[in-house]
Amino acid sequence: MSILITNIKQLLQVHDSNVTIVKGEAMKTLPVLENAYLYVEHDTIIEFGEMKDCEGIEAETVIDATGKIVLPSWCDSHTHIVYAGDRTSEFVDRINGLTYTEIANKGGGILNSAKLLQETAEEDLYEQSMNRLDELIKMGTGAFEIKTGYGLTVEAELKMLRVIKRIKQESLAKITPTLLAAHAIPKAYRDKKQDYIEYITKDLIPKAVALNIAHYIDVFCEEGYFDIKDTEAILKAGKQYKLKPKTHVNQFNVLGGVALSVKYDALSVDHLEELNEADIEALKGSNTIPVALPGCSYFLSIPYTPARKLIDAGLPLAIATDYNPGSAPSGNMNFVVSAACVKLKMTPEEAINAATINGAYAMGISNMYGSITRGKKANLIITKPLNHYSQIPYAFAHNPVEQVIINGQLKDIKNPEENFRI
Ligand SMILES: N=CN[C@@H](CCC(=O)O)C(=O)O
Numbered sequence: 001m002s003i004l005i006t007n008i009k010q011l012l013q014v015h016d017s018n019v020t021i022v023k024g025e026a027m028k029t030l031p032v033l034e035n036a037y038l039y040v041e042h043d044t045i046i047e048f049g050e051m052k053d054c055e056g057i058e059a060e061t062v063i064d065a066t067g068k069i070v071l072p073s074w075c076d077s078h079t080h081i082v083y084a085g086d087r088t089s090e091f092v093d094r095i096n097g098l099t100y101t102e103i104a105n106k107g108g109g110i111l112n113s114a115k116l117l118q119e120t121a122e123e124d125l126y127e128q129s130m131n132r133l134d135e136l137i138k139m140g141t142g143a144f145e146i147k148t149g150y151g152l153t154v155e156a157e158l159k160m161l162r163v164i165k166r167i168k169q170e171s172l173a174k175i176t177p178t179l180l181a182a183h184a185i186p187k188a189y190r191d192k193k194q195d196y197i198e199y200i201t202k203d204l205i206p207k208a209v210a211l212n213i214a215h216y217i218d219v220f221c222e223e224g225y226f227d228i229k230d231t232e233a234i235l236k237a238g239k240q241y242k243l244k245p246k247t248h249v250n251q252f253n254v255l256g257g258v259a260l261s262v263k264y265d266a267l268s269v270d271h272l273e274e275l276n277e278a279d280i281e282a283l284k285g286s287n288t289i290p291v292a293l294p295g296c297s298y299f300l301s302i303p304y305t306p307a308r309k310l311i312d313a314g315l316p317l318a319i320a321t322d323y324n325p326g327s328a329p330s331g332n333m334n335f336v337v338s339a340a341c342v343k344l345k346m347t348p349e350e351a352i353n354a355a356t357i358n359g360a361y362a363m364g365i366s367n368m369y370g371s372i373t374r375g376k377k378a379n380l381i382i383t384k385p386l387n388h389y390s391q392i393p394y395a396f397a398h399n400p401v402e403q404v405i406i407n408g409q410l411k412d413i414k415n416p417e418e419n420f421r422i
């Protein structure tokens with residue numbers, strides 16, 4: 001199978017030599033080739049260049065992209081796509097004045113989703129999750145991190161892992177599984193949190209590792225959930241099994257989770273709606289990438305991650321959806337890219353870098369995903385006709401995507417019969 005895309009108005013994120021992350025000032029640069037072509041064979045980007053050098057290249061499928069923009073598919077490095085049902089009633093409670101924390105303290109929130117997930121059959125959970133994923137592939141996302149964390153029992157967490165494994169095997173998208181071992185404290189352990197930590201470290205982690213699905217470990221380090229001591233115990237247990245951290249930190253309070261995550265060589269620290277100088281200092285010189293989740297800030301009306309402070313300090317930044325039923329019930333990366341510009345004051349170049357190559361870095365896959373580089377996987381967005389790539393974030397809540405190529409396969413997103421499964 002070979003595909004040649006011709007007359008591309010702007011080909012974005014083009015790199016002759018492989019890049020795996022962009023940081024600080026460099027995020028302002030988005031390499032663009034005007035009037036370009038791109039040639040794909042099987043699942044791989046083979047060649048690209050200016051149209052004047054395209055002569056003689058033949059392919060089974062030729063796409064004329066006159067007036068259109070081609071870019072690497074979005075890389076969404078933080079999702080909770082595997083969940084059951086929804087939390088619409090809590091949404092209405094919040095409109096009527098309750099806060100996310102008040103709802104959680106009443107036994108709602110994550111515990112609500114955990115109860116639903118525990119009661120949902122594995123097959124049903126798979127179908128619900130796969131449908132969400134298919135919808136998002138149509139919106140241009142080609143790689144997803146997916147977390148567990150709505151199980152809260154060994155049995156239900158393993159069920160989530162098996163569902164994620166099946167999605168990984170059956171979807172054309174690239175999937176990175178994360179064991180969110182410690183997401184909330186179940187009711188039964190409310191007054192004996194230490195017992196729950198032991199349950200996670202001694203029972204859940206070894207059993208999850210035995211399935212050999214997740215290579216990352218996550219903890220919700222937050223007041224009312226897991227404090228610094230708890231988080232360290234869980235990251236330490238994960239380390240024994242070579243699970244690298246990707247943590248939820250600083251969503252509502254600064255507890256020191258950033259420095260702790262860096263100490264355990266985290267791949268990413270996510271949320272950071274609250275951030276202090278010590279956090280920024282801890283990140284400098286580390287291999288840990290901060291990840292902002294503007295959809296969560298939007299939905300919960302909480303502060304936006306101070307992206308400027310991070311980028312202006314020379315750090316890298318990724319953006320992701322945090323798609324989940326409680327704090328961000330949308331997996332639309334086009335919206336996230338727009339919100340990054342409007343609310344985080346990132347330039348379109350910075351936002352697109354954050355949603356492609358840096359998103360891939362935050363999943364540990366940027367050697368093969370996130371840029372237009374020879375040898376990398378062909379996960380691509382072909383937009384509708386646009387004047388300039390800045391229109392992607394500018395026209396917020398519009399869908400700029402016309403076609404996607406996922407794992408080298410051309411997909412017509414307007415065709416309701418189209419499917420994204422292997
Ligand atoms: N903050 C913790 N976890 C999710 C929300 C989970 C939920 O409310 O169901 C998040 O990243 O926002």
Ligand SMILES: [Zn+2]
Nearest residue numbers: 078080248322
């Ligand atoms: Zn999350």
